[in-house]
Amino acid sequence: MASTDAAPTPARARPLSPHLSVYRLxxxxxxxxxxxxxxxxxxxxxxxxxxxxxxASMDATAFGVASxxxxxxxxxxxLFGFTWSLFHHMLGGIRHFIWDAGLGMDAPExxxxxxxxxxxxxxxxILVWAIGLAVYQGASVS
Amino acid sequence: MTEDPNTLRTPLxxxxxxGSARSGMREDWFMRLTSVALVPLTIAFVWLxxxxxxxxxxxxxxxxxxxxxxxxxxxxxxxxxxHMQLGMRSVIADYIRxxxxxxxxxxxxxxAAVLALACTYAVLRxxxx
Numbered sequence: 001m002a003s004t005d006a007a008p009t010p011a012r013a014r015p016l017s018p019h020l021s022v023y024r025l026x027x028x029x030x031x032x033x034x035x036x037x038x039x040x041x042x043x044x045x046x047x048x049x050x051x052x053x054x055x056a057s058m059d060a061t062a063f064g065v066a067s068x069x070x071x072x073x074x075x076x077x078x079l080f081g082f083t084w085s086l087f088h089h090m091l092g093g094i095r096h097f098i099w100d101a102g103l104g105m106d107a108p109e110x111x112x113x114x115x116x117x118x119x120x121x122x123x124x125x126i127l128v129w130a131i132g133l134a135v136y137q138g139a140s141v142s
Numbered sequence: 143m144t145e146d147p148n149t150l151r152t153p154l155x156x157x158x159x160x161g162s163a164r165s166g167m168r169e170d171w172f173m174r175l176t177s178v179a180l181v182p183l184t185i186a187f188v189w190l191x192x193x194x195x196x197x198x199x200x201x202x203x204x205x206x207x208x209x210x211x212x213x214x215x216x217x218x219x220x221x222x223x224x225h226m227q228l229g230m231r232s233v234i235a236d237y238i239r240x241x242x243x244x245x246x247x248x249x250x251x252x253x254a255a256v257l258a259l260a261c262t263y264a265v266l267r268x269x270x271x
Contacts (some may be wrong), residue, residue: 036233043226049219050257053264056206056271060199067202068193079195083188090184093177100174128188137194 022063027114034118038085083128088121095141169228177224180218187218206268219261227254 023029053130055066069075098104104113108126190211194202206212227250234246 015241037231039226039229040233042222046219046223046226046257046261050260050264053206053215053261053268056199056202058268059143061204063199067195076227083191086184086188090181094181097177110220128192132192132196136193 026109031092031114031117035089038089039091041081041085042089045078045085046077048082080125080129084125086119087124089119091117091120173206173228174245175223176228177219180225183218184219185213185263203268206265212269216262216265220258223258224256227251237249
């Protein structure tokens with residue numbers, strides 16, 4: 001565990017770094033925030049995955065409750081959000097690999113990468129659900 | 143002086159005593175390592191998830207009873223949870239101060255450990271019970 005100091009109490013106010021609100025909002029800033037937000041959303045959604053797996057490991061009744069929720073409209077919406085977050089975060093990670101290689105840091109490239117991540121995340125999520133629903137359409141829930 | 147091939151710390155950084163003194167780079171490196179592993183695992187997992195969601199109890203049990211899907215789910219869960227716990231660690235370091243940070247870091251590790259064990263146990267139980 002990292003050792004952390006308690007926040008010091010200054011005798012007088014220390015100079016602060018510029019707040020977020022000082023800067024003009026740019027796409028790359030929004031993407032940085034979205035990467036973190038989708039990461040946190042994925043953190044929470046592992047609870048759902050654990051519920052689903054544990055229910056499947058128990059019995060048909062427990063599974064029916066979990067599966068029933070996930071296949072409800074609310075459940076489907078949450079799952080779509082989960083898959084979108086997953087793809088968005090994955091593409092964001094690939095963007096970071098490109099930067100780690102020392103590429104794509106100039107203004108036009110990083111704008112393109114940002115748009116590609118943003119649009120790509122939605123395209124992949126919608127594509128996967130379209131394929132999933134088309135292939136497994138009509139499959140009923142127990 | 144021989145260069146340690148396992149460190150990303152530059153000789154200049156060492157001389158100036160700047161940057162991580164101990165295991166800071168290691169955390170950063172593991173974040174990237176797990177990211178690389180998670181790209182194929184995520185694609186495989188989403189593929190599997192869509193087929194699992196459409197199935198009933200017997201179907202899900204049968205599918206997760208096969209070694210390959212079970213291994214994909216367990217790898218995704220374990221690598222994913224390690225990755226997300228590191229991510230939450232840096233979020234906590236950014237936004238939480240003082241004593242609350244210690245509690246948050248602990249809670250993060252407990253949450254990750256419990257979920258990792260729960261998911262792994264569930265998949266193994268489907269396969270073996």
